[in-house]
Amino acid sequence: MSADLREELDVLARTQTFSPDPSAWDRGRRARRRTRLAAGLVTVAVVAVAAGAAAIAVRPAPVGPAGDVVSDGAIPSRIDDVADDLGLTTDLAVGRASVAFVSPTSGRPVVIGAQDGRYHQLALPDAPEDGGLLALSPDGARLAWSNNGRMHTADLEDGTGSYYGSDAEHASVTALYWAPDSRQLLWNGTDEKGRTTGGVLPADGPVDTPLRPAALRGIPSPNGQMVAMTSVDVGPAAAFLQRRGEAVDRQLPADLYADGAAVTPVGWADDHLLVAEVDAPAGSYVEGPHLVLMTSPDRPKSEWTYRILMRDVPDAVGLSLAVDLVPDLDGTSSQPLTHDFDADEAPPAPLGIELSLFIGLGVAAAIGVLMGLRRLWRRLS
Numbered sequence: 001m002s003a004d005l006r007e008e009l010d011v012l013a014r015t016q017t018f019s020p021d022p023s024a025w026d027r028g029r030r031a032r033r034r035t036r037l038a039a040g041l042v043t044v045a046v047v048a049v050a051a052g053a054a055a056i057a058v059r060p061a062p063v064g065p066a067g068d069v070v071s072d073g074a075i076p077s078r079i080d081d082v083a084d085d086l087g088l089t090t091d092l093a094v095g096r097a098s099v100a101f102v103s104p105t106s107g108r109p110v111v112i113g114a115q116d117g118r119y120h121q122l123a124l125p126d127a128p129e130d131g132g133l134l135a136l137s138p139d140g141a142r143l144a145w146s147n148n149g150r151m152h153t154a155d156l157e158d159g160t161g162s163y164y165g166s167d168a169e170h171a172s173v174t175a176l177y178w179a180p181d182s183r184q185l186l187w188n189g190t191d192e193k194g195r196t197t198g199g200v201l202p203a204d205g206p207v208d209t210p211l212r213p214a215a216l217r218g219i220p221s222p223n224g225q226m227v228a229m230t231s232v233d234v235g236p237a238a239a240f241l242q243r244r245g246e247a248v249d250r251q252l253p254a255d256l257y258a259d260g261a262a263v264t265p266v267g268w269a270d271d272h273l274l275v276a277e278v279d280a281p282a283g284s285y286v287e288g289p290h291l292v293l294m295t296s297p298d299r300p301k302s303e304w305t306y307r308i309l310m311r312d313v314p315d316a317v318g319l320s321l322a323v324d325l326v327p328d329l330d331g332t333s334s335q336p337l338t339h340d341f342d343a344d345e346a347p348p349a350p351l352g353i354e355l356s357l358f359i360g361l362g363v364a365a366a367i368g369v370l371m372g373l374r375r376l377w378r379r380l381s
Helices: 003-015 024-058 213-217 341-345 352-380
Strands: 097-102 109-113 119-122 133-136 142-147 150-155 161-164 172-178 184-190 196-202 226-228 237-242 247-251 262-270 273-280 288-295 306-310 317-321
Touching (some): 097 133, 109 142, 133 172, 142 172, 150 184, 213 226, 237 262
Parallel strands (some): 133 317
Antiparallel strands (some): 097 109, 097 317, 142 150, 172 184, 226 237, 273 288, 288 306
């Protein structure tokens, strides 16, 4: 600064007075608040969009039953009868199955692939015309069937089989099912004199632990504490036997089955959870045959659960499930217990529709914030 200019300013400071407008300070302070508010709202808008995008990026993929359903397998969300043009296969190495049943239409045994949901109609050796008795092992790896007193098993992964010819003890077989370990085949029937009988057959070697007689009347739980029985008539409860052979009932939900239902055990998902086919009379809230998952009566009622696995089960003979594929319960009613294989056939759009939806919502939120900022700016101005 030059010396002349400095001297002139010094003269002005000594000779002139200055009275600022009292409102100037308030106007400046309001302007500063508007600037800070604008910056804050813009930041919120940007963060909203970024958070929406981040949520999409980190949102976990939906987890189906049994973890990765493609590799580990799952029970399908529905069971349909086979199409008229579905051919027969004599090669029993079709892979692990999730469901087995006799088609009501063709009378042929059918298994559903656990990993792909494909239907396979089997030409079983020594199978009677009506398809006979079928039993899929809990792990889905083996299939058993019977023609009168003759019984067969097949390994669905390599196609090998075993044959048990009829004899004086099992002249006729009326029930066929697997022990929870998938290594022992349980049967009931009559001997050559018509007397009730039953027994245990090994699937791949000698029987390690013979099952007690009570187990031959139903399906034993993995821990051996309970035996699930087939209902004789329509009633309000499912029938069980305790370890000592004492009968005990498990009441069905009265709101679903006002007139009771018939219960047929299918297998045990764990020590205390039974998979069963329940057939309710017309007029019930859930009428007709369907599959359920219920807690056995050896647990306190406060721990009981009752969930419908599948509605509209076909009226098929020998319906059985690979119950090992039922996932462990996580305590929520929204947990998927089955898998919709048909949904896998439709390829998702690039990045998926959900991505566009979330981005759209984020942008809309940002626009709303900015419009609110504009109105607030005008009010403060």
